[in-house]
Amino acid sequence: MRTLFISGCNNMVYKITNTKSGSSFESNDDETVLDAGLRQSIVFPYSCRGGTCGTCKAKLINGEIIYNTDTAALSDAEKESGTILLCQAKPQSDITIDATELAASANIEIKILPCRE
Numbered sequence: 001m002r003t004l005f006i007s008g009c010n011n012m013v014y015k016i017t018n019t020k021s022g023s024s025f026e027s028n029d030d031e032t033v034l035d036a037g038l039r040q041s042i043v044f045p046y047s048c049r050g051g052t053c054g055t056c057k058a059k060l061i062n063g064e065i066i067y068n069t070d071t072a073a074l075s076d077a078e079k080e081s082g083t084i085l086l087c088q089a090k091p092q093s094d095i096t097i098d099a100t101e102l103a104a105s106a107n108i109e110i111k112i113l114p115c116r117e
């Protein structure tokens with residue numbers, strides 16, 4: 001297991017396997033695990049999508065990821081133990097994760113709503 005904190009773009013498709021649910025799906029180039037899951041109706045718990053709340057924490061069992069942004073929600077101990085943020089982690093190889101999935105996710109419509117400042 002190796003986690004790198006650099007930007008990258010390599011036009012690859014990687015397989016993501018979740019040992020907790022038994023599901024597997026693919027990530028496109030430069031796509032986070034969370035976004036890849038949502039695109040394929042696999043929903044993980046999330047909130048900020050910015051790396052700060054920690055709602056999307058999961059375990060990286062094996063494989064490599066990169067982060068393009070800050071991972072403020074992770075302590076040094078969590079990083080050392082293989083905890084990752086699904087909203088920020090971009091696979092750089094086939095990866096295996098241990099992550100909670102939300103049930104009946106296929107029927108959840110993703111909406112982006114306007115708000116006032």
Ligand code: FES
Binds near residue numbers: 048052073086
């Ligand atoms: S959703 Fe908040 S850190 Fe990932």
